[in-house]
Amino acid sequence: MSSPTKPINVIVIGAGFAGLSTAISCHRAGLNVTIYERAPALQPLGDIISFGRNAGLIFARWDRALVDEMLPLSIDLRHHGFRIHKYTGEHVTTQHSVPRDMEAPTINGHRGELHLVLVRYVTERLGVELRLGCEVVSCFEGTPDGEGRAGIELASGEKVYGDVVIGCDGVHSKARELVLGHETKLQSSGYAIFRAWFDNKDIIADPLTRHLCENGDTFNGWIGPDVHFLVSSLKGGKDVCWVLTHKDDSNITDRWSFPGKLADVYKIFEGWDPICRRIVSKTPEDSLIDWKLIWQDPLPTWVSKGGHIALAGDSAHAFLPTSTQGATQALEDGVTIATCLKWAGRERIPEALRAFEKIRYDRVCKVQETGKTTRERWHKASWDEVERNPKSLELPREDWILGHDAEGHAEEMCERIFGDRSGNMRGESKI
Structure with a gap:
């Protein structure tokens, strides 16, 4: 493994989960890193987000104190499980939770928190x-004055130079435009979700909905023709959130998030279990979001021609919520980037970023597809088949996804690519 005398200077664009993962991992690897975020302040926005145990492994490795702080904010289903219903109200099956592993916990909670x-x-x-408050308007590679090998330009006109730029x-x-050489158009997935997060006050006051909160955290789902409705209570039943995924033919523009209307939700629930409409009726309308689900086919590459700019997280690969892996794969990107840079060293950054792409690309594409397959498992369910095998509606828990050790795998691959820890090369290092 290379041990450069001058640390690599890493510029990270964006302070989302991909950007934070990259920054934490690069810092742990002894690299210099700075994050540039467009927002003037970071607010606890959003609603439910899922981190599988492959993410929990990363959090715990970073610092067990992180896990201790996150778990009280997260849903605890050890005594409830995931209760799945047919849209007309019949209980189909309960998917029980796996035992909690503090070395690799599942963490599902409020995105902003x-x-x-x-x-x-x-x-x-x-x-x-x-x-x-630093909006990046462009990225570049190579500088005529020799101040750096890649950099960014801010809306203020300031130029920042470094050794590598990671677009998160x-x-x-903006980084994707430079990597690909052209703008990309976002595609509609053909679906949208209504989503909401609110306190339990009205839910617990109603005898018909009280059971969702009064005994702690719960998770319930109703599956219908091309629609599914998921309802959770969290923090010991104090908060409630729900998402309703449905067909949508809206065009994707620069915006895909809009204020939602309860009347539009009620239309979807015609012929459904009355409890679904009753749950929604407790929702403050100002908390309701109409979110258009976008899709982007896999990009041909995540790395620029010059090899000093790479994409990670949603910049490289947008996930459907039904994969439950979007944020987790962003974390895996970050730890892999840092591992590759650490092994390659300052003089082999292009090889490091190409190694990152090589290590991650096929896995990410396969995990992306699970968002479609899980949705189709529910939306196209044959109820005759479900009656014979109720567990067919359960959320997949595939070990190749959840049991993956991204950092360990990156270390193993980098040792093959870049050599052993004494610095001796093993075979061909060029990617």
Whole structure:
């Protein structure tokens, strides 16, 4: 493994989960890293987000204190499981929770709250610089004055130089334009979700919905023709969230998030179990979001021609919520990037980023597809077949996804690519 005398300077665009994972992992690897985030302040926005145990392994490796802080914010289904119903109300099956493993826990909670836990860890515990209110308008490789090998230009006109730029700036990525040489158009997935998060006050006051909260956390789902409705209570039943995925033919524009209307939700529930409409009726309308689900076919590459700019997270691969892996795969990207840079060293950054792509690309494409297959398992369910095998509606728990050790795998692959820890090369290192 290379041991450069001058640390690699890493510029990270975006302070989402991909950006934070990259920053934490690079810091742990002894690299210099700075995050540039467009938002002037980070607010606890959003609703439910899922981290599988492959993410829990990463959190626990970073710092067990992170896990201790995140778990109280997360849903605890050890005494409830996931109760799955037919849309007309019949209970089909209960998928029981796996025992909690503190070395690799499953963490599902409010996106904004869990995000701020990581932000505080990055800035307060690690001391990584996070520059807010910095909109990146372009990325570049090579500088005529020799100040750096890649960099970014901010809306203020300031140019920032470094050795490597990691674009974690989401589906409207500026870095992606440079990597691909052209803009990309987002595609509609053909589906949208209504989503909401609110306190339990009205749910627990109604005898017909009280059971969702009064005994702690719960998770219930109703599956119908091309529709599914998921309802959770969290933090010991104090908060409630729900998502309703349905067909949608809206065109994708620069916006895909809009205020939702309860009347539109009620239309979808015609002929459904009355409890679904009753749950929705407790929702403050100002908490309801109409979110259009986008899709992007796999990009041909995540790495620029010059090899000093790479994409990670949603910039490289957008996931459907039914994969339950979007944020987790962003974390896996971050730890893999840092591992590759650590092994390759400052003079072999292009090889490091191509190694990152090689290690991650096929896995990410396969995991992306599970978002479609899980949705189809529910939306196209044959109820005759479900009657014969109720467990066919359960959420997949595939070990190749959840049992993956991204950092361990990256270390193993980098040792093959770049040589052993004494610095001796093993075979061909060029990617």
